[in-house]
Amino acid sequence: MRRVCEALEHSYGSPRLGNPRDPLDDLVYVILSNKTSAATAKNVFRQVKTRFPDWGDVLGTRIRALRSILKPAGLSAVKSRQIYRALRKISEDFGSCSLRALRKAQRKDVQDYLTSLPGVSEKVAKCIMIYTLGFEVLPVDVHVHRICTRLGWTVRKRADQCHEELEALVPSGRRFIFHVGCVAHGRTVCRPANPKCQSCVLSRYCDYYKSL
Helix, strand or coil: CHHHHHHHHHHHCCCCCCCCCCHHHHHHHHHHCCCCCHHHHHHHHHHHHHHCCCCHHHHCCCHHHHHHHHHHHCCHHHHHHHHHHHHHHHHHHHCCCCCHHHHHCCHHHHHHHHHCCCCCCHHHHHHHHHHHCCCCCCCCCHHHHHHHHHHCCCCCCCHHHCHHHHHHHCCCCCHHHHHHHHHHHHHHCCCCCCCCHHHCCCHHHCHHHHCC
């Protein structure tokens, strides 16, 4: 595990991958980035922030205004509804559209609250927690799951089935590096089809490569 994390960090550093530093910004960004490219997600997020500098402004307009901006990211009807409902609940719970108060809460309470919001899965919650709230968690997305499966670290069929298993495997303090490294590696080398195994920095540790 240590050598895998070191190899990923050496190859990719510690990129934020476009994720904002504010927790509510990140919530919106992660929701709208679902099933779309990173480039499209970044561009659409910038457009949303330009139109709505304060998230409370979204609640003061018709939802179709948000939906029209999200259209290039796909699933705009679903994503705009999830974002609108999440913002409304946050505003009701905290008195304003902000999640900064979660920085003072306990980890379980933070995860429970975030997953109670529309459109926020365990993966989305853990992304917000590790990118913006300073919690040592491990979000397991399709890239993390694919790489861990090929390494032989899990046999579970879906990413959402192995959060606890893989989080227990990756030491605290290495989880951010591992997560962002897997995302970068999964996008460029360890792709779903035609992975570039010959140029992979993890090939010496990989069960998939050894089976070729």
